[in-house]
Amino acid sequence: MAPKKQDRDYDVVLLGATGYTGLLTAEHIVEHLPTSLRWAIVGRSRTKLDALASRLKKLGPDRIQPAIEVVSVEDQDQLDAVVRKAKVCLSVVLYFSVGRHVVRACVENGTDYLDVTGNIAELYSWIEDYHEKAKANNVALIHACGAFSAPHDLLAWAAARELKKATSSNTSEAVLSVKKITMSPSGGTVESIMSKSTVDPKTQEDARGPWSLSPLKGVPATVPTNIFGVRHVPHLGLLANSCFGLAQDRAIVHRTWGLLGGEYGPNFKYTEYESVGSTLGGVAKILSGFLLGVALSFKPTLPLVRRFLPAQGDGPDTEKTKLQDVELEAVALADTQQPEGQGKNGFARLSYKGDTYHLTGALLAQGAASLLYKREFEGGLRAGCLTPAILGDDFLDRLRGVGVSFEASIV
Ligand SMILES: NC(=O)c1ccc[n+]([C@@H]2O[C@H](COP(=O)([O-])OP(=O)(O)OC[C@H]3O[C@@H](n4cnc5c(N)ncnc54)[C@H](OP(=O)(O)O)[C@@H]3O)[C@@H](O)[C@H]2O)c1
Incomplete structure (x- = not known):
């Protein structure tokens, strides 16, 4: 015992x-x-x-x-x-x-x-x-x-809460913009991406879909963009849908929503994009993401790709990576009849001086x-x-105490 x-x-x-x-x-x-x-x-x-x-x-x-x-x-x-x-x-x-x-x-x-x-x-x-x-x-x-999922979950939760507190409105969509993240994976991350899943095929099938981890089922979660895969969202600017983490982050954010009894609102959904300067920049990001995805999932190219990536136990030089920045923003769009983004919306922003692995340690x-x-x-x-957001304000306060800037407001 x-x-x-x-x-x-x-x-x-x-x-x-x-x-x-x-x-x-x-x-x-x-x-x-x-x-x-x-x-x-x-x-x-x-x-x-x-x-x-x-x-x-x-x-x-x-x-x-x-x-x-x-x-x-x-x-x-x-x-x-x-x-x-x-x-x-x-x-x-x-x-x-x-x-x-x-x-x-x-x-x-x-x-x-x-x-x-x-x-x-x-x-x-x-x-x-x-x-x-x-x-x-x-x-x-x-x-x-x-760093891949917790900031996203905390931002969606904080933005939706801010909106509810200030206006009593529900959130129809938490839109997350990845402004700065450098993708330099550790050996363990590479190994996890490239190894064959140990989960049986039936469970893998059941786990697919945006609401698979949520105790409550939500609305269909499509990702609205134009034909170039780009979308403009008030307060976040121009966004492109080339994020690798979308499926994973969305499943976590939706689980938080479900664990909290759907308190962000019954029509809630989470979407995630990368911030881009222009439509052309967005198309380039989508294309490079697509090519990397192909290289990582295409067996004949794997040995070549692996030669350029760290081995298990290893990773990028931490003295260099601690000079990088992580910056993410989210808007909680109010579930009202007004055109998207008009009226009051929740907003949250996280930034950190350091890379995703130092942030993960924190x-x-x-x-x-x-x-x-x-x-x-x-x-x-x-x-x-x-999920991380279930740790709530105490977690946020502790993170603020170690150099993570986190603010939420109404915009
Ligand atoms: N989602 C995120 O934000 C995020 C961020 C960072 C990392 N990760 C994940 O975290 C995991 C670790 O990544 P990493 O780069 O730190 O990996 P890593 O450097 O390869 O370290 C893995 C650790 O697991 C231990 N280990 C491996 N196989 C084991 C076994 N059979 N029995 C006991 N211990 C074993 C290793 O021990 P030895 O030293 O003895 O080999 C080592 O301590 C990966 O799955 C990665 O994807 C996720």
């Missing part, structure tokens, strides 16, 4: 600590979470964990150092033993191969959990298998809490802090397979 939360050895355990995202998450913990935090770095290689521990000690010599736990995620007894020592578990392992084991262990051992999975079919099957059990065991699982570590020190959820929810 798992010990009570207050009797556990660790506040946080970080599984997959030896990976690219794991390192950035561990560094964020050292730099920003309380020095009294009792935590452990968990992995299957003692050598890698020792090297990481030395690095973390140099970064934060005056804090409680993380314990080292050598664990094979595939060994159920070892995994259960470490997970039941913790109040919160952060998982940044390769989800397509071993992610499910960690979810199971957390649900069965009463440990709250966060991940940054981006695969909808995997998530669909985890929700099918674990949402109700997690509710019964009072375990909160915050999924997709990385989102995971601050999400863990929110679960650990506050554990209050939107919509009166208490447990289950949840």
